[in-house]
Amino acid sequence: MHIAIDPETVAAVRLASRQMVRELGLLRRTHPWGSCSLTEGYVLLELERNREQRVQDLVATLNLDKSTISRAISHLLRNGLVTDRADAFDKRSKWFALTKSGRRLVATIHRYAEEQVASAMAEMPPAEQQRLADSIGGYAKALRRVRVREQFAVRPIRPDDDDALLSLFIYVRREHVGFDETIRLSYPDDHNLSRSYKGPRSRYWVAETEGRIVGGAGTAPLKGGGRHVCELQKMYLLPEARGVGLGRVLLDACADFARKKDFRTLYAETNAKLTSAAALYRAYGFEPLAEPLGETGHAAVTDRYLALRL
Numbered sequence: 001m002h003i004a005i006d007p008e009t010v011a012a013v014r015l016a017s018r019q020m021v022r023e024l025g026l027l028r029r030t031h032p033w034g035s036c037s038l039t040e041g042y043v044l045l046e047l048e049r050n051r052e053q054r055v056q057d058l059v060a061t062l063n064l065d066k067s068t069i070s071r072a073i074s075h076l077l078r079n080g081l082v083t084d085r086a087d088a089f090d091k092r093s094k095w096f097a098l099t100k101s102g103r104r105l106v107a108t109i110h111r112y113a114e115e116q117v118a119s120a121m122a123e124m125p126p127a128e129q130q131r132l133a134d135s136i137g138g139y140a141k142a143l144r145r146v147r148v149r150e151q152f153a154v155r156p157i158r159p160d161d162d163d164a165l166l167s168l169f170i171y172v173r174r175e176h177v178g179f180d181e182t183i184r185l186s187y188p189d190d191h192n193l194s195r196s197y198k199g200p201r202s203r204y205w206v207a208e209t210e211g212r213i214v215g216g217a218g219t220a221p222l223k224g225g226g227r228h229v230c231e232l233q234k235m236y237l238l239p240e241a242r243g244v245g246l247g248r249v250l251l252d253a254c255a256d257f258a259r260k261k262d263f264r265t266l267y268a269e270t271n272a273k274l275t276s277a278a279a280l281y282r283a284y285g286f287e288p289l290a291e292p293l294g295e296t297g298h299a300a301v302t303d304r305y306l307a308l309r310l
Contacts, residue, residue, distance in 0.1 A: 056240035157204040214241040217250040225294035
């Protein structure tokens with residue numbers, strides 16, 4: 001749906017954005033919280049929020065290039081603000097986390113920012129304060145959705161995607177293998193995924209960026225679920241593609257396809273320990289079910305059942 005936007009409103013938002021950047025001091029070379037740069041401060045805040053991150057995760061979240069993040073990480077390592085460890089499954093990759101000194105600096109950043117924002121909001125009536133929070137949050141989410149659509153392409157699967165998707169599935173499952181040691185890293189239909197979704201009421205969607213597959217999700221009739229129930233299947237994202245709204249884009253593709261094929265319910269299963277997946281489903285409109293539907297064959301690794309009314 002295209003919504004007409006008044007050019008004067010666009011100009012007003014641009015002007016307000018520039019003024020806010022200036023007043024927040026984001027153009028300064030140095031900052032009140034210490035010697036680290038603005039980029040390094042944002043890296044520290046993300047490490048506090050996520051405990052551990054890799055360079056590619058920070059690149060995706062902060063919308064910066066790899067060289068900029070790598071320089072920031074190197075400086076933080078030299079200053080003893082972060083520590084690193086090798087990835088257990090990919091020796092070329094490292095995970096970064098805050099040190100005690102890093103956590104103390106993050107606390108300083110929070111104190112400064114909270115005082116700055118609180119002082120400004122004290123100049124506004126309470127009703128305007130809430131409207132400000134809602135408006136800024138909505139604007140930030142809209143900017144992110146635009147960026148995601150520009151950065152990632154979502155398309156139907158092709159036969160030449162099969163090998164890359166198999167590797168992606170194994171990588172993501174290996175991340176979570178600890179939540180149930182019975183989980184298999186590879187299922188028979190993983191090896192010829194494009195063939196598995198050839199049916200007229202089945203479809204698998206691939207997400208890629210710069211020609212590289214970073215995620216996917218599919219939908220197919222739920223076995224034992226009747227004609228009008230389909231299942232969300234094999235929804236996986238690499239860490240670098242998480243937290244940017246791509247999961248919602250994939251869900252849009254699956255739900256739109258399901259509606260066109262006369263399905264009335266999109267069914268999903270997940271595990272209690274996969275909190276981010278459950279949060280995404282709930283935010284999208286899935287409702288929890290007390291009992292599973294149909295026969296997915298996932299009983300060993302799932303204990304959360306959800307349904308989206310289409």
